Amino acid sequence: MRGITLRYLLLRLARFALTVWLGATLIFVIPRLSPSDPTDAILGRLAASGAGVDNADELIASYTKRFGLDDSLLVQYWHYLVNTFTFSNGYSLSQFPATVDDLVWAALPWTAGLVLVATLLSFLLGTLIGALLGWPRTPSSVRRSLPMTLVFTSLPAFMLGILLVYVFAYRLAWFPYAGAYSADVSPGLNLDFVGSVIHHGALPVIAVVMVTMGTWALGMRGMMVTTAGEDYMVLAEAKGLRSRRIFFQYGVRNAILPQITALGLALGTIAGGFVVVEAVFAYPGLGSLLYRAVLDNDYTVIQGVTFYLILGVALAVLVLDLIYPLLDPRISYERT
Amino acid sequence: MTDAAVPIQPLVTRRAHRSSPWWNAKLITGLAILGAILSLAIVGRFIVDRDEALIGANDVNVVPIGVTADPALGFKPHQGAHVLGTDSEGRDMLAVIVVGAPRTLYIGILGAGLGVALGTLLGFVAGFRRGWVDGVITTGTDVMLTIPGLAVLVVIASFFNDMSTTMLGLVMALFAWPIPTRVLRSQVLSLRERGYVQMAQLSGASTLRITFGEMMPNLLPYLAATFTATLAGVILAVTGLETLGLGSTRLPTLGTTVNSALQASAVFRGMWWWWGPPVALLIVIFLSLFLMMVGLDEVSNPRLRKAAR
Numbered sequence: 001m002r003g004i005t006l007r008y009l010l011l012r013l014a015r016f017a018l019t020v021w022l023g024a025t026l027i028f029v030i031p032r033l034s035p036s037d038p039t040d041a042i043l044g045r046l047a048a049s050g051a052g053v054d055n056a057d058e059l060i061a062s063y064t065k066r067f068g069l070d071d072s073l074l075v076q077y078w079h080y081l082v083n084t085f086t087f088s089n090g091y092s093l094s095q096f097p098a099t100v101d102d103l104v105w106a107a108l109p110w111t112a113g114l115v116l117v118a119t120l121l122s123f124l125l126g127t128l129i130g131a132l133l134g135w136p137r138t139p140s141s142v143r144r145s146l147p148m149t150l151v152f153t154s155l156p157a158f159m160l161g162i163l164l165v166y167v168f169a170y171r172l173a174w175f176p177y178a179g180a181y182s183a184d185v186s187p188g189l190n191l192d193f194v195g196s197v198i199h200h201g202a203l204p205v206i207a208v209v210m211v212t213m214g215t216w217a218l219g220m221r222g223m224m225v226t227t228a229g230e231d232y233m234v235l236a237e238a239k240g241l242r243s244r245r246i247f248f249q250y251g252v253r254n255a256i257l258p259q260i261t262a263l264g265l266a267l268g269t270i271a272g273g274f275v276v277v278e279a280v281f282a283y284p285g286l287g288s289l290l291y292r293a294v295l296d297n298d299y300t301v302i303q304g305v306t307f308y309l310i311l312g313v314a315l316a317v318l319v320l321d322l323i324y325p326l327l328d329p330r331i332s333y334e335r336t
Numbered sequence: 337m338t339d340a341a342v343p344i345q346p347l348v349t350r351r352a353h354r355s356s357p358w359w360n361a362k363l364i365t366g367l368a369i370l371g372a373i374l375s376l377a378i379v380g381r382f383i384v385d386r387d388e389a390l391i392g393a394n395d396v397n398v399v400p401i402g403v404t405a406d407p408a409l410g411f412k413p414h415q416g417a418h419v420l421g422t423d424s425e426g427r428d429m430l431a432v433i434v435v436g437a438p439r440t441l442y443i444g445i446l447g448a449g450l451g452v453a454l455g456t457l458l459g460f461v462a463g464f465r466r467g468w469v470d471g472v473i474t475t476g477t478d479v480m481l482t483i484p485g486l487a488v489l490v491v492i493a494s495f496f497n498d499m500s501t502t503m504l505g506l507v508m509a510l511f512a513w514p515i516p517t518r519v520l521r522s523q524v525l526s527l528r529e530r531g532y533v534q535m536a537q538l539s540g541a542s543t544l545r546i547t548f549g550e551m552m553p554n555l556l557p558y559l560a561a562t563f564t565a566t567l568a569g570v571i572l573a574v575t576g577l578e579t580l581g582l583g584s585t586r587l588p589t590l591g592t593t594v595n596s597a598l599q600a601s602a603v604f605r606g607m608w609w610w611w612g613p614p615v616a617l618l619i620v621i622f623l624s625l626f627l628m629m630v631g632l633d634e635v636s637n638p639r640l641r642k643a644a645r
């Protein structure tokens with residue numbers, strides 16, 4: 001691949017591994033710093049609910065074995081890492097016999113879809129608005145009306161979510177207020193199902209896009225103002241190129257690169273935001289899974305979901321890092 | 337020509353004073369709103385009884401002043417003292433807001449203050465030392481930015497039950513330092529190439545002297561902007577955490593109030609006076625912080641200042 005050297009690739013892979021390892025280690029260490037011994041709490045909880053569960057012994061045994069509670073801390077840590085990285089995070093405490101990994105894989109597609117659609121929409125819309133705001137030849141009517149789209153910038157997405165639910169789901173009843181699709185459609189590639197998914201996903205996506213696109217717009221505006229003053233822009237105009245071409249090929253193309261760096265840095269925060277948004281909309285993704293787990297004190301699910309979130313964000317950042325040199329021909333990691 | 341310059345002199349200095357970049361409308365408006373919220377909460381302490389904000393202190397489902405109660409929905413008519421009504425757990429909403437708002441701001445200011453202090457230290461060390469120290473700090477910053485802080489905070493808060501606001505602020509600081517570190521590092525890297533800093537270095541000034549005497553005054557707008565952004569980030573994280581039902585639960589904060597309203601489906605029961613006040617107040621807080629950030633951007637960036645005028 002152009003611009004990517006083995007050294008760059010290895011460095012990025014090492015950072016990816018470091019991120020995932022540090023995340024996993026945090027998840028392992030935190031419960032052990034807690035004053036109340038969480039493993040006792042978990043076993044106590046199991047014993048308390050064990051009366052109704054036939055497999056209580058098996059559960060306790062699996063949990064004891066998973067954490068090797070009799071082993072030294074280092075051995076426990078090693079087993080934990082092996083289990084985590086082979087995606088066997090054990091049973092859910094509140095939804096036995098489902099395993100943490102089953103629950104996560106069931107929820108993952110919904111979160112992935114929501115995050116992907118909302119983040120892309122927000123990034124593209126925000127960048128376009130910012131580019132138009134920073135472009136000297138934007139018609140002044142457009143330039144004056146565009147800031148209207150940015151009024152919700154800086155609000156937490158879940159707060160706008162609550163307002164949207166109140167107005168559009170409760171008062172006006174235009175949108176459903178929970179779930180990812182209605183009960184009367186069968187999941188599959190049919191029009192009813194896809195329509196239902198869009199209908200249910202619209203409010204959460206709108207909430208996230210409205211509050212996040214302003215950040216992209218402001219960043220892009222600044223870059224576009226700088227780019228518009230460059231000599232090559234003057235040359236492009238002097239050559240008589242069409243202004244749409246100058247706007248996209250000369251202006252946006254150059255101004256957008258720092259935006260992509262910023263996107264990579266923001267992904268962790270974005271993922272955290274979606275957790276709360278999903279909880280507000282009762283959207284059946286990882287966020288709601290985490291929310292339910294918090295309510296049920298389901299420690300294994302809390303730890304599992306957190307690990308998958310860290311893994312997901314780290315993967316996304318890695319992909320972005322590897323795409324970046326392809327987008328910017330000026331950047332080459334080949335050493336000269 | 338010289339004759340004309342003399343009477344103009346005082347006028348020029350006055351204008352120079354008024355056009356000090358810190359005299360920025362957006363910055364001052366934001367600060368004023370934030371100050372108003374804080375002082376209202378402090379004054380409110382003397383008017384509102386703190387115990388009214390506890391579960392079971394009052395009649396439940398009382399509507400705010402001027403609202404007709406619908407008995408079919410289980411609402412009770414307005415009662416004298418409960419200006420903003422009560423929730424389904426008997427908390428007086430006015431007391432909840434008065435007790436909750438400063439607690440939320442306290443967590444934010446503590447977390448952001450410590451986070452920015454740590455970030456400033458790391459940013460300076462990375463920018464000054466460079467080499468492997470810089471490498472370690474930069475990598476650590478990037479790694480911490482990639483890890484979704486809120487998810488790890490959920491793990492922390494679910495294992496440490498019922499944290500105090502101070503404890504929450506300290507935990508928030510653990511995830512608040514990476515962005516200040518990045519900002520300060522890049523600023524230090526650029527400042528140390530400036531003439532006056534190199535001049536000070538050549539004349540044998542100590543690193544501490546250069547840091548506080550030469551660099552800090554120029555970094556103030558950036559520090560203030562970073563602190564404001566971090567404050568918004570910490571309040572966002574802590575209200576998010578509390579909305580999920582974690583954090584400090586004995587006394588209300590704005591976030592725990594949103595959580596209890598969501599858990600009781602207040603939105604779908606028409607109890608807007610339950611979720612409305614904390615959400616409205618948080619929106620005002622975030623808007624004033626956003627105004628301050630835009631204002632501080634104009635303080636440190638003269639080009640934006642010109643564009644804004």
